Each structure stands twice: as structure tokens, then as C-alpha cells.
Amino acid sequence: MFLKTALLVLRKDFAIEVKSREILYTTLLFALSCVLVFSIAFVKEGEPLEDAAAGILWIAIEFAGTLALGRTFERERYGETLRALLLAPASRAAIYVGKMLGIVVLLVICELLLVPLVALLFRSRLFAAPALLVGLLLAGTLGFAVVGSLFAAMLVRARTRDVMLPILLYPMTVPLMIAGVRGTVALTQSPVDQTSAVMWIVLLLCMDTVFLVLALWTFEPLMTE
Amino acid sequence: MIRRLLLTVWLAAVAAATALAFQPPAAQSEYVPVKDLPPVDQLPAAPLLVAAYSFIWLVAMFYLWTIWRRLGKVETEMRALEQRRSHSRR
Amino acid sequence: MKKAFLPLLLLTTAMFAYAPVVIAHADYESTMGLVQKVMYFHAPSGMVMLISAVVCGVASALFLWKKDPAADRVAIAAAELTALFGLIVLVTGPLWARKAWGVWWVWEARLTMSFVGWLIAVGYLFVRKYGGPGSDKLGAALAVFGTANVPFIYVSVNIWRTMHPMTTVVPTLQAGMRGAFWFSALTLFLLYGLLLTARVHLERQRAALDQLYLSEED
Numbered sequence: 001m002f003l004k005t006a007l008l009v010l011r012k013d014f015a016i017e018v019k020s021r022e023i024l025y026t027t028l029l030f031a032l033s034c035v036l037v038f039s040i041a042f043v044k045e046g047e048p049l050e051d052a053a054a055g056i057l058w059i060a061i062e063f064a065g066t067l068a069l070g071r072t073f074e075r076e077r078y079g080e081t082l083r084a085l086l087l088a089p090a091s092r093a094a095i096y097v098g099k100m101l102g103i104v105v106l107l108v109i110c111e112l113l114l115v116p117l118v119a120l121l122f123r124s125r126l127f128a129a130p131a132l133l134v135g136l137l138l139a140g141t142l143g144f145a146v147v148g149s150l151f152a153a154m155l156v157r158a159r160t161r162d163v164m165l166p167i168l169l170y171p172m173t174v175p176l177m178i179a180g181v182r183g184t185v186a187l188t189q190s191p192v193d194q195t196s197a198v199m200w201i202v203l204l205l206c207m208d209t210v211f212l213v214l215a216l217w218t219f220e221p222l223m224t225e
Numbered sequence: 226m227i228r229r230l231l232l233t234v235w236l237a238a239v240a241a242a243t244a245l246a247f248q249p250p251a252a253q254s255e256y257v258p259v260k261d262l263p264p265v266d267q268l269p270a271a272p273l274l275v276a277a278y279s280f281i282w283l284v285a286m287f288y289l290w291t292i293w294r295r296l297g298k299v300e301t302e303m304r305a306l307e308q309r310r311s312h313s314r315r
Numbered sequence: 316m317k318k319a320f321l322p323l324l325l326l327t328t329a330m331f332a333y334a335p336v337v338i339a340h341a342d343y344e345s346t347m348g349l350v351q352k353v354m355y356f357h358a359p360s361g362m363v364m365l366i367s368a369v370v371c372g373v374a375s376a377l378f379l380w381k382k383d384p385a386a387d388r389v390a391i392a393a394a395e396l397t398a399l400f401g402l403i404v405l406v407t408g409p410l411w412a413r414k415a416w417g418v419w420w421v422w423e424a425r426l427t428m429s430f431v432g433w434l435i436a437v438g439y440l441f442v443r444k445y446g447g448p449g450s451d452k453l454g455a456a457l458a459v460f461g462t463a464n465v466p467f468i469y470v471s472v473n474i475w476r477t478m479h480p481m482t483t484v485v486p487t488l489q490a491g492m493r494g495a496f497w498f499s500a501l502t503l504f505l506l507y508g509l510l511l512t513a514r515v516h517l518e519r520q521r522a523a524l525d526q527l528y529l530s531e532e533d
Binding site: 155175221222 | 379380427428431434435438441442445446447448449450452453455456457459460461463464467
């Protein structure tokens with residue numbers, strides 16, 4: 001029942017998005033602009049700075065993700081559908097998981113574009129260990145979506161939600177970013193540093209578990225008024 | 226016209242003289258090794274220690290002062306409210 | 316309880332004023348010399364910061380689940396003090412590091428996560444101030460997440476071997492330093508307790524004022 005509700009919420013968001021593709025396109029373009037700005041900042045005489053690609057990739061994911069979170073919940077607020085969702089006879093936690101999965105899907109689509117682009121523009125050997133890279137990206141994206149969806153849902157009714165979301169989200173996701181970047185750097189080494197990468201993936205999964213448990217616990221009392 | 230030209234030449238001469246006066250000193254021709262840093266070049270620890278201690282004093286006092294100030298404001302409002310109530314009751 | 320406040324405050328102030336004497340009599344550390352004495356304020360401030368973060372988290376959890384307004388008052392007071400003592404840690408640490416390590420700051424595990432913890436505490440205060448309606452619950456959830464950070468900050472120096480001293484330093488302090496350390500620690504713990512009490516009192520008075528306004532409208 002729980003999973004069914006979550007998947008139903010996911011399908012709803014997906015259906016709305018497929019019609020307009022507004023959030024997808026704007027997020028993709030924003031991520032692209034981010035990478036452009038970073039390429040100007042971190043490229044010296046045509047040569048990218050070493051290990052810059054890893055950092056740039058994760059920063060672009062974080063910034064684009066923050067925007068996507070804001071837009072997704074803004075849509076709910078605008079259509080007053082959030083109240084409808086909360087009134088529905090469904091577990092609040094399931095609604096939260098559904099929205100969170102929606103963000104994960106959106107960010108994964110962004111990453112499908114971002115990763116090859118960053119690898120190309122910064123001449124980085126990101127695809128040396130593709131399976132590990134996929135694992136790392138999924139673990140990091142999941143953690144970001146877990147924390148982000150909770151905070152974005154909490155802030156939906158706040159006046160200063162646009163600026164409060166980054167203020168609250170970025171410190172909280174610093175451990176995720178550190179693990180993601182260091183894991184990506186390990187994957188771009190000349191002989192791929194597999195042990196380090198696996199260590200960072202495991203750390204990310206531990207953090208994801210802690211965050212998910214906390215989020216599931218706090219969503220219920222939070223969204224009750 | 227002539228005056229402007231003379232002024233320009235004079236200013237240029239002053240600028241050149243200033244630039245020449247501020248020439249950097251002649252570069253070192255060889256290094257002289259030394260075993261220990263002279264005491265004047267070592268970073269003194271006492272100012273850092275004193276700065277840390279004073280910082281805590283200042284911060285703690287500032288915070289206590291802000292609590293006192295806020296409490297004062299709340300209590301003034303409470304007294305004003307109490308007074309209004311006792312007046313309206315009469 | 317209230318009557319004990321002023322005498323305790325005077326006692327704490329006296330202890331803090333006397334602390335430099337105690338610290339001056341303590342042994343020097345063999346490699347760092349005089350600047351190591353910043354530890355007598357830096358380490359206890361760190362302990363207080365972490366304790367305060369846990370207090371805030373527990374109080375926030377109580378507020379979220381039991382809806383106890385007293386818990387919310389403790390939570391906001393503890394968050395302010397986490398930010399305060401976090402600021403002390405983040406300023407005294409670099410003052411020590413400048414001489415001991417040669418740099419003001421290093422992006423290693425404990426420093427980074429302490430900075431993050433401080434940012435979360437400040438974020439909590441921003442949420443309470445600018446979050447609008449429902450910001451108390453919002454802040455409480457943030458505090459719960461922030462508390463999950465605390466064990467990580469504590470344990471990080473043992474997992475990642477970096478320049479920052481490990482957690483084994485304090486329990487294994489020698490007799491020459493132990494007295495001074497625990498004297499300073501006691502002073503700072505007392506200060507924390509007093510500041511927390513004062514701040515909770517302010518919140519309680521504010522709540523009483525709100526009640527007065529509400530009852531007036533009836």
C-alpha cells in the first residue's frame with residue numbers, strides 16, 4: 001500500500017511533467033549554464049584544472065537540484081494540490097517518498113546529460129569505471145533528494161522559501177557533496193582507485209539511510225497542522 | 226596653449242622624478258643561511274592566546290546583554306498590558 | 316532556582332577571571348609551547364557546542380512528537396547557544412592553528428563538519444526568525460537532522476588522521492594539565508547552564524506576554 005501510494009504520486013508528477021516538460025527543460029538548461037560558468041572560472045589557458053570536473057559535476061547537480069525542488073513544490077502550492085494530497089487517505093510518508101522519487105528521476109535525467117558534457121568539456125576520464133560512477137551518482141542523488149524534498153515540503157508555506165531552501169539545504173548536503181566529489185576524483189585517477197570509490201559509495205549509502213529514516217520520522221509531525 | 230604645454234611637461238617631470246625616487250632596493254646577490262629564525266620573525270603566541278580569551282569574554286558578555294535587553298522589552302510590554310487591563314476594569 | 320542565578324553568575328565570572336592564573340600554572344605542551352594553552356578554552360567550548368546541539372535536537376524531537384511548548388523554548392535557546400559556542404570554537408581554533416599548524420584553516424573532516432554544524436545552527440535561527448507560520452516545526456526538523464551530525468563531528472578526528480588532535484588527548488591529560496583543563500571546562504559548562512537558563516526564561520516571558528495578548532482579545 002505504501003509503495004503503491006508512492007508510485008502513484010510519482011506517476012502523477014511524471015504525467016504532469018510529460019505534458020509541459022517545463023521543469024525538465026529549465027533544470028537542464030540551468031545545469032548547462034552552471035557548467036558554462038564553471039568552465040570559464042576553472043579553465044586556465046584552455047586547460048581545465050585538475051580534478052575540477054568532479055567538483056563541477058556535483059555543484060551543477062546540487063544547484064540544478066535546488067532549483068528543481070523549488071519549482072516542483074511551487075507547482076504544488078500554486079495548484080493548491082498539496083492540501084489535496086495531505087487530505088487524501090494516504091500515509092504522509094508515502095506521499096513524501098513519491099515526491100522524493102520524482103526528484104530523483106528528474107536529477108538522473110539531468111545527470112544523463114551533465115556527465116558526458118562535463119567529461120567532454122573538462123577532458124575528464126569520468127567513464128573509466130562506469131558501474132561505480134553510476135552507483136556513486138545514484139547514492140549521492142538519492143541523499144540529496146531525501147533531504148531536499150523534506151526541506152522543500154517544509155518550506156512550501158514560508159514566505160522566504162526561495163532563499164531559505166539553499167540556506168538550509170547546502171550545509172546539510174555538504175557531507176554528501178564531499179563524498180560524491182571525493183568518490184568521483186577517485187574514479188578519475190589514472191589507475192582507477194576502486195577501493196576509495198567503494199568506500200565513498202558505502203559512506204553515501206549510510207548517510208542516505210540515516211537521512212531517509214529521519215525524514216520518514218519527521219515528515220508526519222511536520223505536515224500536520 | 227603654451228601654458229598648458231608647460232604645465233603638462235612640468236607634471237610629467239614630477240611624475241618621473243617620483244618614480245625614480247621610489248626605485249626598489251638592489252636585489253640580493255647571494256643568500257646567507259641561518260640556523261634559527263631570529264625571535265622577532267617567529268609568530269608570537271601570547272597575542273593569539275590573549276585574543277582567544279578576550280573573544281570569549283566579549284561574546285559571552287554581549288550575549289548576556291542581548292538577553293537582558295530583550296527581557297527588558299518584554300517586561301515593559303507586560304507591565305503596560307497589565308496597566309491597561311487594570312484601567313479598563315475600573 | 317531564580318535566586319541562585321545571580322550568585323552563580325558571579326561565581327562563574329570569578330572563575331573565568333581566575334582561569335588565566337590556573338592556566339598559567341599548567342604545564343607547557345612539549346611541541347606547541349604557549350599557544351597550546353588556547354586548548355583550555357577551545358576544547359571545552361567544542362564540548363559545549365556539541366552538548367548544546369544534542370540538547371537542541373532532543374528538545375526539538377520532543378516538540379515535534381509531543382507538541383510540548385516548553386521543549387520548543389529549550390530548543391531555540393539551545394540553538395542560539397550552539398551558534399554562540401560554535402562561534403567561539405571557530406574563532407579560537409584558527410587562532411591556535413595559525414601558530415601550531417602555520418595556517419588559519421584546513422579543510423579537514425572535523426573543521427569542515429564543525430563549520431557545517433554551526434551553519435545548521437545559524438540556519439535554525441534564520442528559520443525561526445524569517446520562516447513565517449509553521450517555522451517552529453520546520454526548525455525542529457532541521458535541528459533533528461543537525462543532531463545526526465554531532466557524533467560524526469566527534470568521531471571524525473579518530474577516523475581521518477589529520478592535524479587536529481584526536482579525542483584521546485583529553486582523557487589522557489597528565490596531572491600538570493588536567494586540573495587547569497577541568498577547571499576551565501567547569502567554568503564553561505556553568506556559563507552554558509546559566510546562559511541557557513536565562514534564554515529559556517526570556518522565551519517563557521515572551522510566551523506569557525503572548526498569552527496576555529490573547530486573553531485580552533477575548
